[in-house]
Amino acid sequence: MREFIESLPKAELHLHIEGTLEPGLMFELASRNGIALRYPSVEALRAAYQFSDLQSFLDIYYEGAGVLQKREDFADMAMAYFRKASSQGLKHAEIFFDPQTHTSRGIKYETVVRGLREAQERAKSELGVTSALILCFLRHLSEDEAMLTLDEALPFRDAIVAVGLDSSERGHPPSKFARVFERARAEGLLAVAHAGEEGPPEYIWEALDILKVRRIDHGVRCIEDPRLVQRLVDEQIPLTVCPLSNVKLRVFDTLRDHNLKRLLDLGVKVTINSDDPAYFGGYIGENYVATADALALTQAEIETIAKNSFDASFV
Numbered sequence: 605m606r607e608f609i610e611s612l613p614k615a616e617l618h619l620h621i622e623g624t625l626e627p628g629l630m631f632e633l634a635s636r637n638g639i640a641l642r643y644p645s646v647e648a649l650r651a652a653y654q655f656s657d658l659q660s661f662l663d664i665y666y667e668g669a670g671v672l673q674k675r676e677d678f679a680d681m682a683m684a685y686f687r688k689a690s691s692q693g694l695k696h697a698e699i700f701f702d703p704q705t706h707t708s709r710g711i712k713y714e715t716v717v718r719g720l721r722e723a724q725e726r727a728k729s730e731l732g733v734t735s736a737l738i739l740c741f742l743r744h745l746s747e748d749e750a751m752l753t754l755d756e757a758l759p760f761r762d763a764i765v766a767v768g769l770d771s772s773e774r775g776h777p778p779s780k781f782a783r784v785f786e787r788a789r790a791e792g793l794l795a796v797a798h799a800g801e802e803g804p805p806e807y808i809w810e811a812l813d814i815l816k817v818r819r820i821d822h823g824v825r826c827i828e829d830p831r832l833v834q835r836l837v838d839e840q841i842p843l844t845v846c847p848l849s850n851v852k853l854r855v856f857d858t859l860r861d862h863n864l865k866r867l868l869d870l871g872v873k874v875t876i877n878s879d880d881p882a883y884f885g886g887y888i889g890e891n892y893v894a895t896a897d898a899l900a901l902t903q904a905e906i907e908t909i910a911k912n913s914f915d916a917s918f919v
């Protein structure tokens with residue numbers, strides 16, 4: 605099964621580039637940039653990756669991102685992701701980045717984007733992997749702050765294909781970002797949003813109706829609302845599901861409890877993605893293998909999911 609899955613061409617549509625920072629590279633960049641980490645070793649850092657929910661993960665995730673200082677740091681991180689995922693059959697990636705995590709530390713938006721663009725070019729020429737960037741707003745911050753981020757991004761408009769919404773979901777509904785998404789869409793950008801991971805089905809309705817998103821990131825809680833599931837099926841709105849992440853962050857107790865196969869059976873256009881692979885124990889290939897194994901997916905079902913990933917992409 606692993607061989608079959610790794611040879612299957614796949615697109616990844618839910619991947620936070622900051623979440624690909626492996627402990628080894630984190631230590632390397634920390635030493636290159638003269639930054640002290642709270643953890644004495646790679647092993648101690650890895651041991652801290654026991655999360656009880658989304659917030660406990662985000663606390664470590666934001667600290668890790670602090671080692672990213674220069675253009676080449678962003679390029680090295682992204683290139684490491686491309687190499688790893690390409691070895692598991694990745695052909696195309698639509699990659700989230702969180703500019704506010706960096707601009708709040710005094711790193712210029714331009715530095716982040718130039719580093720990521722450099723890696724994208726190299727991935728295309730060296731690995732044959734195409735990619736696009738999606739600017740994510742941090743939803744625990746205000747809409748005004750998101751608007752300032754969009755202002756910083758527009759001079760580099762061509763670097764991104766869409767805007768998205770991530771970070772702590774509960775208490776931060778999509779409707780909080782109605783104006784900034786409207787402006788982004790007016791600038792010709794597409795929209796996606798995390799919704800229905802920890803948040804309720806209502807957040808998915810809001811993402812569709814107010815933010816006018818083309819895909820829902822996660823979206824697994826749609827199953828609580830049959831009318832919503834019917835809409836996702838009727839309009840073939842893709843869900844970018846991240847199985848290993850969902851278990852690591854306790855959205856489901858075990859992979860066997862995951863509703864991906866139920867959603868697939870209901871006709872929802874599901875895809876499999878890795879979210880933050882350095883933290884959640886697997887890249888795209890490992891997510892496919894573990895899910896196929898736990899839910900007894902057939903080869904035909906796996907092919908459908910891989911095909912969905914290209915249908916749902918913005919290329």
Ligand SMILES: [Zn+2]
Binds near residue numbers: 618620770
């Ligand atoms: Zn995510």
